[in-house]
Amino acid sequence: MDEFRLKLIEKTITFISREVETNQEKRSIDSFVQFAGDLLDADCVFVDTYSEANPNAVERIACYYQGGNKPDLGNTDVENLFPHDNRLKSSEAENCISIPLIRANGDSLGFIGIIYKSLRVDERTVELVLQIIATKAAQIIETAFLESHLIKRELEGDQIKRNEERLSFAFEGARDGIWDWNAHTNRVF
Structure with missing residues (x-):
């Protein structure tokens, strides 16, 4: 592994360790995508989770656009988030890399994606950095998801x-x- 890649991975692990200690869950995910965007010089980084209401749709929970230049990605249908998507073509994206967010039981929770108009860091380094971020982001999102379900059940109770x-x-x-x-036993309760 080259020195540049190792340095980026080291920065990622250090950042995540420090960030998780100091932030709440939602802010951590937001800061993760901003960190990835800055570190990897990406045009856009986003985290989407699969919708509970519609398994064919996703909900965007965090997004970072370099320089505030927000590409028009339109609605969030799963089928439309991949490179063959016309909206990605219209935003002049040449590369779209996504890594799944995996639950503790191995199921997919969503994904973290990165969009480049022009890839400025080698693809393998991008994948490694996103994998590190995806692992921690999945833990944070799943914990928040479980907590919200517990609160909901408590309120329903x-x-x-x-x-x-x-x-x-x-x-x-x-x-x-x-x-x-x-009627079978003729007993009344």
Whole structure:
């Protein structure tokens, strides 16, 4: 491995270690894409996750454009994010490299991508740096995803408990109740 590649990889690992210690998850992902864009002199770096609502779509969670020159990538259909895409051609992109974000169970969570109008760093170095960032980004995104699901379940559990209490108060007030009859055993609950 040449010295330039090693230096970029070392900078990436150092940056991620420092960044994760000092930032919240969302800010870390934003800073990862900006770091990758600056380090690799890319025109655009983005992180997309697969949509829960529509598995054929992605949600862009972070994006960096060099010099603020935002290319028109349009909507986020998965089929349209690859080099044969006319929108990438219209933005004069010559290279689009993406690395999957892998969950702890091995499933794909999304991907980190980089777009170049003209590749300024060798492709293998770009892939290695993106792989390092993708590994940490996947951990952060999956943790945030699991935390949001736990909070959602907790809120749903609270709502169920409140509904049960309201139903109980209604039955008490009406001096009524609910019973269940098992016709096979002739038992009433």
